Amino acid sequence: MGTLLRSGALHRLQTRQVMAALEGEHCDGGGLLLRVSAASAAWVFRYSAPSGRRREMGLGPCERYSAPAAGASLVQARDRAAKARGMLAEVPPRDPIEERQRLREEARREDAERRAAKTSEAATLARCARDYHARVIEPHRSAKHGREWLASLERLMPAPIWKASVASIEAPRLLDAMAGLYRRVPETASRMRQRLEAVFDDAIFRGLCQSNPAVALRRKVRELAKSRTVQSHRALRWADVPGLVRSLRGQPGIAARALEFGLLCASRTGEIIGARWSEFDLEARTWTVSAERMKGGEAHTVPLSDRALSILEELRGLGGQWVFPSPSRPTQPLSNMAMLTLLRRMGYSDRTTVHGLCRASFSTWANETGAARPDVVEAALAHREGDRIRAAYNRAQFAGERRKLLGAWADFCEGRTTGADVIALHAVAA
Numbered sequence: 001m002g003t004l005l006r007s008g009a010l011h012r013l014q015t016r017q018v019m020a021a022l023e024g025e026h027c028d029g030g031g032l033l034l035r036v037s038a039a040s041a042a043w044v045f046r047y048s049a050p051s052g053r054r055r056e057m058g059l060g061p062c063e064r065y066s067a068p069a070a071g072a073s074l075v076q077a078r079d080r081a082a083k084a085r086g087m088l089a090e091v092p093p094r095d096p097i098e099e100r101q102r103l104r105e106e107a108r109r110e111d112a113e114r115r116a117a118k119t120s121e122a123a124t125l126a127r128c129a130r131d132y133h134a135r136v137i138e139p140h141r142s143a144k145h146g147r148e149w150l151a152s153l154e155r156l157m158p159a160p161i162w163k164a165s166v167a168s169i170e171a172p173r174l175l176d177a178m179a180g181l182y183r184r185v186p187e188t189a190s191r192m193r194q195r196l197e198a199v200f201d202d203a204i205f206r207g208l209c210q211s212n213p214a215v216a217l218r219r220k221v222r223e224l225a226k227s228r229t230v231q232s233h234r235a236l237r238w239a240d241v242p243g244l245v246r247s248l249r250g251q252p253g254i255a256a257r258a259l260e261f262g263l264l265c266a267s268r269t270g271e272i273i274g275a276r277w278s279e280f281d282l283e284a285r286t287w288t289v290s291a292e293r294m295k296g297g298e299a300h301t302v303p304l305s306d307r308a309l310s311i312l313e314e315l316r317g318l319g320g321q322w323v324f325p326s327p328s329r330p331t332q333p334l335s336n337m338a339m340l341t342l343l344r345r346m347g348y349s350d351r352t353t354v355h356g357l358c359r360a361s362f363s364t365w366a367n368e369t370g371a372a373r374p375d376v377v378e379a380a381l382a383h384r385e386g387d388r389i390r391a392a393y394n395r396a397q398f399a400g401e402r403r404k405l406l407g408a409w410a411d412f413c414e415g416r417t418t419g420a421d422v423i424a425l426h427a428v429a430a
Contacts, residue, residue: 011078015071019064028074032081034062043077045084050093057084057097123208125169126162129153129199136202142292144270152192156181166200167209171216182221193217235356236348238365242415244357247346255338257311258324259354262339264308264410266362266380268295269354273334275323277316285309289382300382303403305410362409372405380405 010029017026018034021041026034033044043059059080063069084096130150138146153162161169161177174196181189197214204212236244241263248260262272271289280287287302294300304312315323324334343349343357352361359381366377379398411417 013074015067015074018062018070018074019067021064028078028081030081030085032059032077034077036062043073043080045081045096047084047088047096049095049097050088051095055095055097057100123166123203124163125157125166125196125199126154128166128203128208129195132199132202136198140292141297145292149195152188153195156185156188156192165209166203169209169213171213171220174213175217175220178217190221193221234350234352235360235364236352238361238368240351241357241361241365241413244346244348245413246415251342251346253342254315254324254327254334255342257315258334259339259342259357261308261311261324262354262358263362263413264305264311264406265302266359266406266409267302268359269336269339271300272358273324273336273338276321277323278321280312280323282309282312294382296382298382301399303399303406305407307410307414365409365412366405371408372401376401376405 013026013028013034021034021036023036023038025044026036028034031046033046035042035044041062041064043062045057045059047055047057049055059077061073062077063073087094087096087099133146133150137149141149158177161174178189178193181192193214197212200209200212200214203209245260245263248256258272261267262269265272265287267289271293274293275287275289279289282304285304287304289300289302291297291299312323318325318330320330322330322333326332326334326338339354340349343352343354348357363377363381366372366380367374371377372380376398380402408417
């Protein structure tokens with residue numbers, strides 16, 4: 001049990017004694033002391049702790065500038081000393097200093113929990129997504145991708161989820177909110193789920209929530225996908241491509257040159273219309289599309305066929321930074337609708353899209369004729385390889401094969417070879 005030092009009669013000091021006390025220690029009884037120094041005066045409670053240690057606990061300063069102040073300070077010090085003596089008298093006894101520290105730590109913890117709860121409530125999904133977008137997406141992605149990344153979430157996420165705190169959103173609730181999106185716009189919904197997964201991961205890292213409900217949706221999303229039919233881009237039969245190219249050669253304008261160039265390079269619409277002269281090395285016969293302009297986020301080098309080079313030579317005199325500038329606004333790139341409008345004018349829009357023509361027709365031709373190994377075809381299409389080491393190796397090893405593949409594709413598009421020729425040549429090479 002804890003014991004008091006200098007126990008005895010209590011309340012020995014009077015107000016006037018407190019005011020007049022000189023330097024030293026003045027006992028009030030029951031372990032309560034008034035300690036006076038040249039600079040200050042303070043109350044001290046001296047006792048033996050339950051552990052047997054001799055301890056002193058400060059009870060605060062002693063105010064002595066007036067009789068009322070000194071009297072009030074004395075009463076307050078006696079109250080505090082009485083509480084400390086009560087703790088020591090308990091069974092089992094409590095150490096007053098340790099108890100004070102415990103209460104302070106508990107108060108700090110409760111305050112921290114209140115602050116965290118307040119921060120968590122303020123950390124809505126909308127705020128977390130916008131913050132992540134500003135810190136991670138906007139500085140490292142193209143302006144167009146950055147706008148689309150956030151716009152789809154702001155436009156399509158139901159308000160009750162979008163404005164809820166990230167800590168309160170559970171997987172079933174998120175699935176209910178997104179199920180309709182998967183039925184209406186499955187591809188967009190899939191991209192949104194991936195973006196939400198990144199946002200929740202970031203929120204977990206920052207201590208704003210404990211789990212990632214978007215990750216838990218993966219399996220459920222696959223179950224939803226089984227009930228829907230995936231529609232691919234319309235693509236022209238590869239056997240009909242040479243006929244389209246002949247018709248295309250007779251079309252005037254930049255859109256016609258851009259469409260043929262994209263077809264020869266198996267490129268996406270954005271890559272074609274955003275092409276800059278600075279991306280080309282005509283001596284090396286290559287076109288390198290920067291990582292920020294590629295869907296997979298990795299730079300892609302395209303070997304150029306003779307016909308692709310001749311198209312570039314034809315357009316060099318236009319000047320400016322864009323290879324395919326807008327006819328009406330030369331300082332801007334070609335509109336992303338220009339090539340589709342051309343297909344409509346030529347009577348092909350009901351048979352193919354630009355994407356389907358430039359990529360799906362090429363892919364089907366290459367795979368069905370065996371023009372190259374599947375890995376080479378995928379590399380030519382810039383499909384992202386999951387294994388980064390394997391991807392780097394493939395890019396290095398497939399350069400020559402990709403050049404031959406796109407050269408053979410150019411020959412086929414111009415009608416110099418047929419599908420049977422490609423199959424026969426591939427069989428001989430094998």
